[in-house]
Structure formats: C-alpha cells, structure tokens
Amino acid sequence: MAAFWAQLKKYMRRYPLLVLVTLVAALAVGFTTALANYNMITVRASVLNVRQGPGLSYNVMAQVSAGQHYTILDQRNDWYQIRLDNNRIGWVASWLVDNTEVSQATNRVGLVTVNEANIRQSADTSAPVVGTAKSGQKVTILYQANGWSQVLVNNSAGWMRNDTLKMTDEVASTVQTNGGGATQVSQTAIKTVTTQQTAYLRSGPSDSSSVVTSLAANTTLTYRETTGQWYQVETKNGQKGYVASWLVSLSANDTAAKTVPTKLSEATIMLDPGHGGSDSGAIANDGTGFEKKYTLETAKIVANSLRAAGAKVILTRTTDTFVDLAPRAAMSNKDGVDAYISIHFDSAPTANQASGFTTYYYNSGKDLRLAKSLSSALGSTLPLTNKGVAYGNFEVLRDNAEPSVLLELGYINNDTDYKEIRSTDYQQQAANAITQGLLKYFQ
Ligand SMILES: [Zn+2]
Numbered sequence: 001m002a003a004f005w006a007q008l009k010k011y012m013r014r015y016p017l018l019v020l021v022t023l024v025a026a027l028a029v030g031f032t033t034a035l036a037n038y039n040m041i042t043v044r045a046s047v048l049n050v051r052q053g054p055g056l057s058y059n060v061m062a063q064v065s066a067g068q069h070y071t072i073l074d075q076r077n078d079w080y081q082i083r084l085d086n087n088r089i090g091w092v093a094s095w096l097v098d099n100t101e102v103s104q105a106t107n108r109v110g111l112v113t114v115n116e117a118n119i120r121q122s123a124d125t126s127a128p129v130v131g132t133a134k135s136g137q138k139v140t141i142l143y144q145a146n147g148w149s150q151v152l153v154n155n156s157a158g159w160m161r162n163d164t165l166k167m168t169d170e171v172a173s174t175v176q177t178n179g180g181g182a183t184q185v186s187q188t189a190i191k192t193v194t195t196q197q198t199a200y201l202r203s204g205p206s207d208s209s210s211v212v213t214s215l216a217a218n219t220t221l222t223y224r225e226t227t228g229q230w231y232q233v234e235t236k237n238g239q240k241g242y243v244a245s246w247l248v249s250l251s252a253n254d255t256a257a258k259t260v261p262t263k264l265s266e267a268t269i270m271l272d273p274g275h276g277g278s279d280s281g282a283i284a285n286d287g288t289g290f291e292k293k294y295t296l297e298t299a300k301i302v303a304n305s306l307r308a309a310g311a312k313v314i315l316t317r318t319t320d321t322f323v324d325l326a327p328r329a330a331m332s333n334k335d336g337v338d339a340y341i342s343i344h345f346d347s348a349p350t351a352n353q354a355s356g357f358t359t360y361y362y363n364s365g366k367d368l369r370l371a372k373s374l375s376s377a378l379g380s381t382l383p384l385t386n387k388g389v390a391y392g393n394f395e396v397l398r399d400n401a402e403p404s405v406l407l408e409l410g411y412i413n414n415d416t417d418y419k420e421i422r423s424t425d426y427q428q429q430a431a432n433a434i435t436q437g438l439l440k441y442f443q
Contacts, residue, residue: 041080041097043068048097049266050090053222054079056266056338061090074122074150077336078268078312093266095312109170110149110160112137117165119158123148126203126240128225128232130158139165191223191401193233193248201241205230212241223250264435264442265310270332272342272396273299273315277322282347282412289422291412292320295343298409298427302343305431309439329399339370339438340404342396345412345421355414356385360392360406370403370441377437381429384410384417407434
C-alpha cells in the first residue's frame, strides 16, 4: 500500500488533473455498483417473459426462469426494466417478481439540496415531471447511474439529477417498491403515432426546437404524451423527441397486444362492479335485492379467481360507494389496462319477462374479440341462457380506450335468474368462466 501511495504522489506531481479525475471516476463507479447490488428482483413465475417495452404490446425478447436475480434499472407502469446476463435490457411485469432484496435493503438516504427539485419519470431532462421535492427533504436512493439517482418518495419511484441531492450517512431501513407501491404516471404505451409525410423529430414541442432526426413518411412511433399541439414519441431505436400532431396520425389504440403471444398472468384486468352507493341499479321482484350488491359480490369473486391465475386486478370500486361513469372509464385509460370488464344484472320492463345473460361490446375493432371469448366461456359454464354478444352504447365502453366489455349476467327481476344471481355458486361459476375466457383471449 505504501508503494501505491508513493507511486500516486509521483503521478500526482506529473499529471495532477488526470489523477484527480481518475480517482473521482473510480469512486463514482464503486458507489454505483454498491447501490445496484441492493436493487434486484427475483423471478417468481416458473417462466417469465422479458419484453422490449413496459407492456403486453411489446414483443417477447427473452424468457427467464424462477429464482433468477436481475438488477432493476427503471420502473414504468408497474413494469421493471432489467438487465439480462448478456447485457441486453428488457422489461418484466412487476407483480410476477419478488423484490424482497429491495424491501429489506439498507438503501442510502439523500438530502434534497435545491428548492423544488424535479422528480422525473426517467433519467432524462426531457422526461415528464412526476413530482417535486423540497430543499431539506429526504429521499431513499435506489440506484445511481450517469448523473441521475432513482429515488423513492412517498412510495413512488422517480429520477432526480445527482446535483440536486447530497448523500447522507443515513440508511433507509425499509423500502417498499413491491407491486402496488409502484409508480405513478399513466402511460398507454400501446398507442402509436404514424407519420403521414416526412417529419422532423425535435428535441422539444416547438418548431424552433433542434432536430433530433428526420422521419420518413409512414414511420411508426410509440406515443408517450401530448404537449400542446405536439406528441412526445419514441422511435424504434429508442430516440425520444416531439413530432407535430398535424403531421402524424395517432392510433386510437394499437391492437399490437393481440398479435403477439401473451399470457393472462402478465395482464392487468380492471373489473367494474356496476352502480353503488346512492345508485342501487336494478331491483329484484322482492323489492329488496339491489343490483349494486350483487355486482360487487361477483366482481370480488372474479378478482380472486383472476389473481389466482396470476393476473393483476384493479377494481373501480371495492365498497358500496357511488362512482360516476366517466371516472370509471378514465381509470381504465389512466392505467392502460389490458382488459376492462363491467359487471351488471339486467332488468326487463315487467317482472319475469326476460331471462339470460348478454355480453356487450362497443367498438368491434377493439372489443369484439374479448366479448366473443368471454361470451363463449360463460355460455359453456352458466346455467342460464346465453343471449350472445351484442352491441351496446354504454359510456364505460364508449369512453374506454382499452379493450372493454359489459356483462349483464342475468335478469335481476326474473325470479329464476335472481335465485342464481344471489348464489355464491353462480358467482363462482361466472368467475371461472371469465378466467377461462381471458386465458383464451390472452393466448
Ligand atoms: Zn346495471
């Protein structure tokens, strides 16, 4: 060691700046590696797809097996970006992996040194701001690389520039980044933008922003978000920038998800129990059976069944509360779910006039395949008459950007149907059928 210092002194005299830069670089590398070790996932599913982007619409680039460990590089839409052994980078569904190493890790705490420091969605000054941190606020540091820190604030992950932070000697005893505690910002990564003519990809949302690259007509880009009249997009080779909305067409919803093999376990399903609170929905002939009660009971059983199959499930309501129609569809759009299923029970103008169940869709391009898959599974499972698939102009479907259906699982004002509707057996049969229908749909 003494020889090392003697040697270093000699170099220091001869090349003072070079030595200093080398030492700083060595320290930075050491620190990055140390943090990265804490920030791992363990694969829980027996075989897990690694995708090119954070969602089902992206192609599978590799598969990894249970028990393997990977470093988390980024987090988006409840998907983790990981580095594979061959140094390739891909994305996995966060709910299919354990990140216990992260939750038990003793991550370092950083102190915010500037007023209103931006927290961004990714390590990029042009990435959307997901929050701000005040001077003196403490943040848990998950990972550092290239001048950026991945931080955890209020259970959300984001990125801050290192020059807005000061490392402390404190460690965060618990860090929660599991499943539900994940970020943040909604991004329907499956939307695409296609150039209608030659267009420039620019660094900012204006004609005066510098040109990143030139795009040929008919180039497909991944849509990120809208800023004024500009779309933030990403090219196939990962270049980010803005294109003028008047030069491109934005897909209502790319159906790429349906063209690639997928699994229900990777999917996020939103269940929408109809009515609630002051809105009781339809009423049974006994005058006391409310539709809102049975939609919620059924949705909860369906949720259990789907979770057992590995899917991530979100409910638009979990208690007897009023939720308006527009917010229900908005939740689906915000979360960019892979399928949205609204659960209802029908009512005919007079008692015992009609019987059976119906599967409604609104947009044939987006919803019909899902509707057919569910209708067929329900038809082979439920004891009531299958009235098939039908067009329905319902707001939760009409305002929904994701594949969505509305199920009327029997007539509540039909005594025979009502006997089924209120039974746990029937609700479980519906849950099994919906799970089977979705397994087929996501194949
Ligand atoms: Zn209803």
